[in-house]
Amino acid sequence: MKHLSALNKYFVKYKWHFLLGMLFTSVSIVFSVFQPILVRQIFDLLEQNLKNYGMISDSSLKEPFRAVFSGTLAFYGLSILGMALLSGFFMFLQRQTLIVMSRHIEYDLKNEIFQQYQRLDLNFFKMNRTGDMMSRITEDVSRVRMYVGPALMYATRTIIMMVIIIWLMWSVNPVLTLYTLSPLPLLALTIYFVNRIIHTKSERIQSQLSNITSVAQENYSGIRVIKSYVQEEPSALHFEEASEAYKNSSISLAKTDALYQPAMMLMIGLSVIFTIFIGGMQVISGNITIGNLAEFVLYVNMLTFPFFSIGWVASMIQRAAASQQRINEFLDEKPQIHDKPDARTVTLEGEIRFQNVSFTYPHTGIQALKNFDLTIQRGQKVAVIGRTGSGKSTLAQLLIRMYDPQEGKIQIDGNDIRSLKLSVLRNQISYVPQDVFLFSDTITNNIRFGEPTAGEESIHLAARQASVEKDILNLPEGFSTVVGERGVTLSGGQKQRVSIARGLIRNPNIMVFDDCLSAVDARTEKEIIGNLYAYLKHKTAIIITHRIFSLFTFDKIIVLDEGRVIESGTHEELLSRNGYYAELYARQQSGEEERVNE
Structure with missing residues (x-):
């Protein structure tokens, strides 16, 4: 339970749901377990009065006796019916509180995981597969919800019911109670050993499920490459191998789970046999009545579901524990890039300075920059040119603190960027990345992503400056066109220009363009450069490119090679x-x- 203890904060948050659920569960069980007491009284009443009825069967008291006796039986019958209805009603309220609580916890946990994804830095995402991250927020959370909802509800019901029933049975006849419950220690040992097996197998299954999700996600994202290289069959075989491993593990777990039901039924069967045999002997010896025996049989039958649910609940808890362990490991991840306690909020004007900066990518060990120095005055336009892998894009990622350099420092207006709040720094630098990403949304919303408060006029102006407005207006629904996942319905050049428009609409003092014109033709490139020249007149701009823009007058051009x-x-x-x-x-x-x- 140590992994599941991380959920205690949610039980505190929803304590009223939890406490009311416990109350409704207890009341429902009370109405349920007292029904056998009424049955006992009916049996005892029948045993006592049938003899009396035989004695007066020929007298005038026969009909009055029958009427009173029938009325008494009807009263007991209605009482049992009323208790059953009340038990069902409070069971309904129990589900309305505990199951609703589990949905609230599921909602909160998913949000907590998603917010953690937002906090973590790029290095984490490069080291972990998308499918595994998706599995944590879907499958793992779903299994945890089964613990805080159904498992908790049935476990509570089982414990309370067993305590009350055993107490009632003990108050009637301790000896018979001991014989009836004698299979329980064997049941406990079975549960203990099988649960350990289930926990191990559940961890393996969750890991394999993450692998399947990752394989599927990669195939969906790279479907054009797969089809281009005619790799449909090898891809299908790869997925089949991952599915086969998951299937075998799931079947193995199902076989282990299958031990529970026969074990439970065996224990229940033994309890019933002991109850009837020992109880019958007690009736013969006069220690208990036939009503007591009937009461015990009903109690044993009422314990059937609690006994059976022990295995089911234990299985759910073990699976939830395996999933919560994966969630805890993820939530314990600490972002390497974060705000310092004394992080400041300042307005950036645009003077940038790299001082003896060296940086090596932690996930590959490749050194991208070596003792790099660069000073950019406010309002200057600087071009960064070099071969692929020379460290050009690393400059942009260091400037917006996607990474921190191992040596040296980066200053803006004399402020070390590590002393500034991340949100403040990134809000005042407009970054147009090399890898264009468009959301599955309208073009308007994709451009507005750069400035959520922007109006339609600003959106059209940004599109015009990026030389993509005409292309957008020629689309069937214009700016309201949904571009599809990753902008798949647009050409490479159109996606790049929409991405540029997203960067331009923010209108900051500092702009960074990372090789964002590689997919446009020469005429469009010339048009965009002309627009940018006017737009960037009073801004500090870094333009990273592998081409030379002879039509753009740069204040400084630096050529990088091997960092x-x-x-x-x-x-x-x-x-x-x-x-x-x-x-x-x-x-x-x-x-x-x-x-x-x-």
């Missing part, structure tokens, strides 16, 4: 040095001339 600055200067200065930049420019100009001649 170091190998060239720095203006366009004209770099051309005059005849280095990497000049070579790249010559190749680019030659390629453009070839396209024009074609």
Whole structure:
């Protein structure tokens, strides 16, 4: 139960649901377990009065006796019916409180997990599979809900019912009670050993279920690649192997679960045999009445479901414990990127400085930057150029604190960015990433994601500045067009421009464009650059690219190679040095001339 103790805070939060549920459960059981007492009285009444009826069967008292006797039996019958109805009513209230409580806890737990996902940094998401993360917030939470709802409800009902019934049985005849309950120790040992097996197998099953979810998610996301390389059959075999492992583990767990019901029925059968045999001997010896024997048989039958539910409840608790352990491990994860206790809120103007920054990706060990220095004055436009893997995108991710450098520091307006609140820092830097991601929503909402309070006019202006407004208006539903998952209904260039519009609508003092024009044609690129030149007039901008924008006048251009600055200067200065930049420019100009001649 140590893993499930993490849920105690929710029981405290919903204490009134819990306490009322316990009260309704107790009242329902009281009305239920006192019905056999009425049955005992009926049997004793019958035993006593049938002899009397035989003695007066020929007298004038026969009819009055029959009327009184029938009325008494009717009273007892109605009493049993009334108790059954009241027991059912309070059972209904019990479910309305405890099961509703479990749904509230499920809601809170899912939100807690989702908020933890939002807090964790990029390194966590690179080290964990999407399917496993999805499984924790769906399957694992669902199994935990079964513990805080049905398992708790039936466990409470079982314990209270067993306590009351055993107390009532003991008050009638302790000897018969001991014989009736003698199979319980064997039952407890069975439950103990089988539960340990179930817990181990449940952990394995949850892990395999996460693997299946991950495999399916990767195949759905990469379906175009799978079809392009005709890998449908190998992908299906991969999924089949994962499903086969899950199926075998589930069957193994089902076989273990199957031990419970026969064990329960065996114990109940033994209890009934002991009750009838020993009880019969007690009746013969005159220690108890026939009504007591009938009462005991009814109590044993009433214990049938509690006995049976012990195994079922224990199985649910073990599965919930395995799931809650996975949830706890996740919730205990601490983000490496977080606010310091004294984090400040400031307005950023745009002066950026990288001082001797070195950074190595923790999940790969690749060193992206080495002793990197760069100073950008407020309002300057800086281009960062280099080969793939030279560390260009790392600059942008360090600036918005997706990662922190192992050495050196980054300052904005003289403030170490680690001393600022994350939300303040990121709200004042507009970042257009290299990997475009659009949500399965309308184009309007995808652009508005950059500034949730933006109006329609601002959205259209941002789209116009990104040179995508005409494309959007040509779509069937214009800005209300739903782009599909990851923007699948748009071309690569259209997705990039919508992403640019999302960045432009925020209108901050600092903007970072990470190779966000790689999928647009030359004419559109020229148009976007012209719009950006006017838009960025008074802003600090970092444009990361593998191409040279000769139409854009940069205050500074730096060339990166293996995480170091190998060239720095203006366009004209770099051309005059005849280095990497000049070579790249010559190749680019030659390629453009070839396209024009074609």
